[in-house]
Amino acid sequence: EAGVAQSPRYKIIEKRQSVAFWCNPISGHATLYWYQQILGQGPKLLIQFQNNGVVDDSQLPKDRFSAERLKGVDSTLKIQPAKLEDSAVYLCASSLVTSTGELFFGEGSRLTVL
Amino acid sequence: KNEVEQSPQNLTAQEGEFITINCSYSVGISALHWLQQHPGGGIVSLFMLSSGKKKHGRLIATINIQEKHSSLHITASHPRDSAVYICAAGAADGLTFGKGTHLIIQP
Numbered sequence: 001e002a003g004v005a006q007s008p009r010y011k012i013i014e015k016r017q018s019v020a021f022w023c024n025p026i027s028g029h030a031t032l033y034w035y036q037q038i039l040g041q042g043p044k045l046l047i048q049f050q051n052n053g054v055v056d057d058s059q060l061p062k063d064r065f066s067a068e069r070l071k072g073v074d075s076t077l078k079i080q081p082a083k084l085e086d087s088a089v090y091l092c093a094s095s096l097v098t099s100t101g102e103l104f105f106g107e108g109s110r111l112t113v114l
Numbered sequence: 115k116n117e118v119e120q121s122p123q124n125l126t127a128q129e130g131e132f133i134t135i136n137c138s139y140s141v142g143i144s145a146l147h148w149l150q151q152h153p154g155g156g157i158v159s160l161f162m163l164s165s166g167k168k169k170h171g172r173l174i175a176t177i178n179i180q181e182k183h184s185s186l187h188i189t190a191s192h193p194r195d196s197a198v199y200i201c202a203a204g205a206a207d208g209l210t211f212g213k214g215t216h217l218i219i220q221p
Contacts, residue, residue: 033209042200042211043157056208091157103147103202103209105157 002026006092006106014114018080021109025074025094031055031101034067034077035091037108043091049075082113116141116203120212128220133188135215137201138181145204146184148175151214152197160186160199191219 005024013019025032030051035043046065048055051072060067064083069075079086089108095101117140127133137146148161161168161175163184168175172191177184188195198214 042213044211045208048208093157102162103149103157103159105149105159107156 004092004094004104004106006090006109008109009107010110010112012112012114013082015084016081018078019082019111020079021077021090021092021111023075023077023092023106025092026104029094029096029104030072031095031097032069032075033091033093033095033103034075035093037089037091039088046077046090079111082111084113087111087113115207116143116205116210118201118203118210118212120199120201120215122215123213124216124218126218126220127191129192131191131219133191133195133217133219135186135199135201135217137184137186137203137212139184139203139210140182141203141205142179142182143203143205146175146177147202147204147209148184148186149200149202150197151200157200188217193219193221195219 007022032049034046037043046060047057047067049069052069067077089110091108092106093103095103119138121136145164149157151157163177172189174187196218198216200214202209202211
């Protein structure tokens with residue numbers, strides 16, 4: 001069974017530039033999460049999708065971050081314009097069911113903003 | 115909203131020692147996840163439990179629902195167990211993560 005795929009693995013941009021990350025969850029997983037993990041901290045939820053609907057985006061900085069999950073399968077997370085403090089690893093995870101389902105994480109996309 | 119506290123934040127031990135990492139949460143949950151993250155690596159799910167105890171190899175996870183507390187134990191620890199261990203509490207409003215325990219096992 002293929003795991004959660006993310007790309008790119010690494011990205012370096014200058015502040016005020018834009019960046020997009022892509023995630024393809026495990027086939028059949030209805031729930032998809034995007035997390036931001038700053039060095040030395042635990043993951044912080046940015047957005048949770050159930051199929052193609054948003055369940056929770058309360059911690060997503062909507063002035064610069066956006067995410068979509070068209071057709072309820074793969075998802076993109078965009079940052080525009082990026083700030084220095086956006087430097088982090090962006091993790092995508094999926095589960096079959098919400099809250100009680102086992103989580104499967106992608107390798108993450110490491111963003112460095114200069 | 116759930117608050118998840120892990121202890122210790124950092125732990126250094128010698129190879130072969132018995133390791134315990136603790137996790138407490140403030141609100142009733144539907145499931146408690148233990149995750150492992152190696153340096154520079156992705157996150158791997160170790161356990162998901164809602165009651166009792168689970169064992170996988172040298173790893174054991176327990177949960178006490180009444181006390182809102184879970185522990186992750188590692189028996190006969192090995193340098194390859196060096197990683198960050200994160201607990202996450204799953205409730206109706208989603209998952210809340212602890213800050214992680216950074217474990218180093220020295221040979």
